[in-house]
Amino acid sequence: LNRTIAEIRLAETTFFGGWHQADLVAVIEVEGVGTEWLHINSLGVAPSHLRQGFGTQLLQVVLELPAWQRITVATAAANIPALQLYKNAGFHLQKHWSTPDNIPMVTLVSLCLHF
Numbered sequence: 001l002n003r004t005i006a007e008i009r010l011a012e013t014t015f016f017g018g019w020h021q022a023d024l025v026a027v028i029e030v031e032g033v034g035t036e037w038l039h040i041n042s043l044g045v046a047p048s049h050l051r052q053g054f055g056t057q058l059l060q061v062v063l064e065l066p067a068w069q070r071i072t073v074a075t076a077a078a079n080i081p082a083l084q085l086y087k088n089a090g091f092h093l094q095k096h097w098s099t100p101d102n103i104p105m106v107t108l109v110s111l112c113l114h115f
Contacts, residue, residue: 013041016061018054026054030062038062040073043082050081059089069112077104086110 008015014033018026026049029041040062045054062071075082077096083106091108098104 016058018045018058020049025049026058028058028062033065034067036067036069038065038068038071040071055085059085063089063110071110072107074105074107077106
């Protein structure tokens with residue numbers, strides 16, 4: 001996820017960051033904050049900070065946002081760590097699909113049962 005600070009500032013989406021001391025080590029990008037439907041556009045963790053809970057913490061921030069009833073996210077079907085992260089957070093398979101380059105993908109969904 002190579003984006004400049006200027007690109008992030010101009011984005012119409014919302015970003016949340018995960019910090020380790022003074023370093024930004026993880027970012028999650030969400031569309032639809034404040035609405036009933038959220039979509040996670042991206043979630044990235046610096047390679048040096050993988051498997052340390054930063055992705056889980058950022059996903060929890062999104063799950064605790066008010067007003068949503070449904071959250072979706074798409075990821076590569078072969079991205080086992082991402083699939084496990086979302087499964088552990090209560091996401092379920094919504095559909096299988098492929099990119100124009102024939103990369104197998106999945107869309108996962110989480111429904112809020114307490115709205």
